[in-house]
Amino acid sequence: MATxxxxxxxxxxxxxxxxxxxTGGAAWFVRGKLYAWECHPWPSIPPDMREIIxxxxxxxVKVADPIDALALVQMAPDVFLRTTTPWGEPKVAFRMAHIDDDHLAELVxxxxxxxxxxxLRRELDSLGG
Known part of the structure; x- marks a missing residue:
């Protein structure tokens, strides 16, 4: 279980x-662009997803393409939520209690x-990331 x-x-x-x-918790940015965040049960989120959150x-987390998010949800529906809000697409939300450290590191x-x-991507690549 990742934390x-x-x-x-x-x-x-x-x-x-x-x-x-x-206002929703911790969030992570690179050069002012959001890439990961704690989800908050906003009223605009569907009720069943809001209950989980x-x-x-x-x-x-942000994803490169909506197809990537859909694939993650279909592969592991117990880990990845089918939807949260339309804001900030493409993205995917996941339950931290159901993900391991390596997969978390990959997603982030x-x-x-x-x-x-x-x-910055080149800098990470030069560090072996």
């Missing part, structure tokens, strides 16, 4: 990454890559 500390550790190793407190830690790093400028 926010695991997410923080991964994000701290990504060039240009910064954590900020938001209210009951446990759910994290959202991929989300960072979606939002990071080329020079």
């Amino acid at each position: 926010l500390d695991d997410l923080r550790r991964t994000a701290a190793g990504l060039p240009g990454s910064e954590e900020r407190a938001t 209210a009951a446990e830690l759910v994290v959202g 790093t991929d989300a960072w890559r979606v939002q990071a400028p080329k020079y």
Whole structure:
């Protein structure tokens, strides 16, 4: 089971990454662009998804393409939520209690890559990330 500390550790190793407190919880940005965040049970979220988000830690991340998000949901519907809000698409939200550290690191790093400028992606690549 992954934790926010695991997410923080991964994000701290990504060039240009910064954590900020938001009204919905912690969020991570690269060069001002959001790439990962704690989900909050906003009223605009469908009721069944809102119940899950209210009951446990759910994290959202940016993805490269809506097809990527759909594939994750279809492969592991017990881990990935089918929808949250239309804001910030493409993205996917997942239940932290159902994901391991390695998969969390992969999702967060991929989300960072979606939002990071080329020079920061090259910097990460040169570090072996």
